[in-house]
Amino acid sequence: MRLVVQEAAFDLGAEANAFAAAVQGAGAVVTFTGLVRDNGGALDAMEIEHYPGMTERAIGAIMDEALGRWSLVDALVIHRFGVLKGGEPIMMVATAAPHRADAFAAAEYLMDYLKSRAPFWKKEIGAGGEDWVKAKEADEDALKRW
Amino acid sequence: MRLVVQEAAFDLGAEANAFAAAVQGAGAVVTFTGLVRDNGGALDAMEIEHYPGMTERAIGAIMDEALGRWSLVDALVIHRFGVLKGGEPIMMVATAAPHRADAFAAAEYLMDYLKSRAPFWKKEIGAGGEDWVKAKEADEDALKRW
């Protein structure tokens, strides 16, 4: 299990390859990558604020929970903070399991919890000014399925 | 949308990066990669047979169905045939969507249909001989949720 919170960009492909190469006995690897949507050119940048210390603690707890609930071989979470441009990867999750159902479920679980329970806040910066992204009810509702 | 059926190995990371770089307006990219499980060293190789012509046609139909059902920006399926060693990638699926729920659902849908409706047959080759992999009832059942 690896957890990285960093300002620097990361290489999705390199991370996916390293993750897949290290897993023993896995038949299924799922990755999720969140990208900055440019909203049809209306967005200049996205700024992500986080709560150093609590971020690592919250993500670690979410990952431990996932590793306990599903038959996983390994899991990875990378999440950036700072200023990101449209199209850049914000974060990624990877899960490896003997079978695909566990890998998919754990990746979706990690995403649902990261969205609403890890202390990150996004601000969209565009021609029209700056706006804190509002939490979506759908994201809070998504937690109820687990 | 891209569909590749090939004997050669592919590079998961390079494919994931190329896919993510090409999508416009996507906020979510999901990849699934199927690896040859070595079953604790009992497996020497896996041989995958397919039905040239029908394979491309069946996968194309499954992808069209997915693109119609979910709000996707793009989708990719790569599936190998021939002789593969333990740990090697067998196939991958990638989906890109504005939001994560669509990307996850479409990737799971593609996998469920590829498992049971694309004309591939796996044979496990090990110290104990050769064995055609039996279709699992769970895989057939998985189709019922869509």
Add this chain to the structure above:
Amino acid sequence: MIDILYFAWLRERIGTNREQVETQAATVADLVAELEARSEGHGLAFADKTSLRVALDQELADFAAPLSGVREVAFFPPMTGG
């Protein structure tokens, strides 16, 4: 003449991946009845009908499907892709 294709253990039991047959069979089920009489291997291959899948001109079909106009019939076990 219809092209008959066999895959996986059907191919192994029958000993060939393709044969051409002259048939008046109206449906897939009729064709199977003809094919399984061709050899011991054919009989073995077609013994368990629940493990048999069929495609007509590369589209999955069922055993009641008519054969008129069909040029390629493929028989194989349940698929195990992905």
Add this chain to the structure above:
Amino acid sequence: MIDILYFAWLRERIGTNREQVETQAATVADLVAELEARSEGHGLAFADKTSLRVALDQELADFAAPLSGVREVAFFPPMTGG
């Protein structure tokens, strides 16, 4: 003395990301009542309680939670990670 941390638009409205306060507040709700009286910015930041989340020593908590033994209290809007 308790460390109070603010994030996102709470931080912007209050004008600082951290302050230390001397308080006898028994619960988070009591502390909020004290804090919102500190300045116009504080009042604005704490106005909408439904948009307010709190963490005690870096663990999410609710507004009825007791403060005894707590060293760091963070206030922030609903999280928008991922």
